[in-house]
Amino acid sequence: MEKFTVLTGVAAPLPMINVDTDMIIPKQFLKTIKRTGLGKNLFDEMRYDDTGAEIPGFVLNQAAWRNATILVAGDNFGCGSSREHAPWALLDFGIRCIIAPSFADIFYNNCFKNGILPIKLPQEQVDALMDDAQRGANATVTVDLEKQTIQGPDGGTIAFEVDPFRKHCLLNGLDDIGLTLQKADKIKAFEAKQQREEPWLATPGAMA
């Protein structure tokens, strides 16, 4: 996983609530067996018409936001399915940070596993950043994870909260599995206890 430290880039405004994972990456693109290559189909049905041509009005089709690395969106971003293809598509397009008043739980988790920082902010602060984002390429935003701050184009700074463990993993690009395997003894001890107390759990169809 790529580290996330300081990100400076263009923020794209997507002022919609309940952006669901079917919008982020429709199911016809879930047939891949790879993590990469989904960026071109990010927001596919909002981004392209039936012939595959770009819909000029969609934010990521406009020159100012084609290279956006930050997305500012409405409430409950990422609701719906558990598909990790959603953060993979965002990442493949180049989005490393999403700012919204709230996120769906599974999507929120999935972001951290892929080096994407989802930031929850109060509605007024999202509204202000949405206004900044509307100004396009002339208005870059800097997100500093170590300091937990967002610096807008006019120099104003907004602080944000992030879970300390997730911050640590993101700053260092740490692999969760490696960390968990360091606790192998504790896992073994748990399994031994469960085998004693609830033997039917360890073996499907247990007889004894």
Next chain:
Amino acid sequence: MAQARTLFDKIWDSHLVDVQEDGTCLLYIDRHMVHEVTSPQAFEGLATSGRKVAHPERTLALADHNVPTTDRSVGITDPESRTQVEALEANVKAFGVPYFGMDDIRQGIVHIVGPEQGFTLPGMTIVCGDSHTATHGAFGSLAFGIGTSEVEHVLATQTLVQAPAKNMLVHVNGALGKGVTAKDLVLHICGVLGTAGGTGYVIEYAGDAVRALSMEGRMTVCNMTIEAGARAGLIAPDQTTFDYLAGRPLAPKGAAWEAAITYWKTLKTDDGAHFDRVIEIDAASIEPTVTWGTSPEDVAPISATVPNPADARDEGKATAMQRSLDYMDLKAGQPLEGVPVDVVFIGSCTNGRIEDLRAAASIAKGRKVADGVQALVVPGSGLVKEQAEAEGLDEIFKAAGFEWREPGCSMCLAMNADKLKPGQRSASTSNRNFEGRQGRGGRTHLVGPEMAAAAAVTGHLTDVRKLT
């Protein structure tokens, strides 16, 4: 005396492997279901890092999203779908994971098969790379959807790094009225909570109306918990649960069954346990319910009219509502009853179980699918299909003009060949009415199985109570 705990607290506490100083928990996972869409990258990750599947015996793999629901003797014709299923077959072989193949009678939708086999049991932690894993909570197990990175983590370690959820109680008093089902109840709850209302919570469903539900009905309710934003729904196990599980192939037997029952009877929320949020619902107030928009919270009783965005709670919701109405080609104030449909889909992990098919067949019996309507019945598993055929339900459906298909996810998310064409409108027993969910430009009205069958035979959204 020990502090009063909720059912969620009890399951959570009994699965903690480790709690870090910062509060991050390592949770043991009892059962892991794997399907072809969200697993290939996880197996690839294992292979790349030289890791094994820690507990293949606690894992069960199935292909469901991509499988054809028509004649399977020709295999899968779509090359991408075929590649994904072949990748799963290669992975389960390489990693020694139990697998029900496409020609196995036990094949079906993961969330139908797990309970059917007794793979799902009370008090467990269960995960799958699929948000409708919430279904298994109907057994009083903590079951939730995870992403592919977490699938890899569970495969490698049989654990997950998790933060505890908050507790919500949805208490459903009284009894559901005639012609009102578990699906109507959960659609109503989605409307009350909104799609983000459950974010950060695990929801426990309780009350007389919930106790009165069959296991199939309880699974329908827990299944759509994710549509209200909560990752997991829970219903405390009781005699209904035990009766359902007794004799299932992977349920414990003999002394192990007795020991399990004794433990399972302790799996309920203690008196006085704290819930962070409590919602009271009056079951008798619920009508057969349909969705009118493109979010599962956009629900209304069938007797109602399409709501007006001008009445929305805020500007963001008003904008979303107008976008939904434009997409759905509906007008504010238009009666929902009478909206014509092109396609009817009966199936999915929400409503693809035997009881759902019986309910739909009771409406279809002696009637004909309306002219111009295509109606599909897709059983949730091979065993559901076999049972339905033993009861003659297939003949009832076929005589009425419904198509009788092979099991799979099918038109719930249209990853296989079953999909809506642009502009087509469906009455569907599935769980999501998002834009494009059932096919690009397709328009979905979520309903229960009886309501779906009623729409099929009348050709439009219909109050099923008028047909019974």
